[in-house]
């Protein structure tokens with residue numbers, strides 16, 4: 001079975017959706033690790049509830065990003081991780097990690113890329129007054145939210161929507177689209193292995 005590491009920095013609701021899909025069999029992979037760069041992330045408590053092993057490393061404990069990523073790669077290799085799923089991981093993946101996991105790092109972004117990249121995709125779309133935004137799942141490259149797109153789903157913004165109702169709609173779509181898309185990717189990876 002493909003072994004996944006999920007990376008999160010905060011709440012971890014997407015991690016939760018992936019863990020639920022895995023435990024219900026819709027996602028046929030083992031979530032072998034939750035990695036957090038924030039020791040206080042709520043995602044860590046969610047992982048405990050699923051009995052999923054966790055790892056926390058604080059970049060500030062390392063002299064350089066390269067050293068931080070080198071240590072992280074060692075731990076991922078020890079856990080035999082095949083694929084890395086970013087889920088609210090608020091840190092740019094550096095060249096060391098990208099070289100170690102080429103085309104094996106996936107991210108979810110709460111907007112229809114290339115529109116509204118960056119850390120505030122939902123707020124930026126709402127403030128722009130567009131009638132449609134959405135969710136994008138993409139491969140991670142060296143840019144910010146620029147890698148090849150794997151899947152997208154639109155979410156309409158109604159006149160009566162507030163930032164809060166929009167955020168709720170976006171997260172609902174995320175929680176369905178991410179497990180589904182990761183499952184499709186895994187099926188492709190497994191075909192390639194046979």
Ligand code: GRF
Nearest residue numbers: 011012013014088108109110
């Ligand atoms: C999600 O909206 C995701 O698209 C973005 O960060 C948010 C993380 O939420 N990258 P959560 O931590 O999964 O609840």
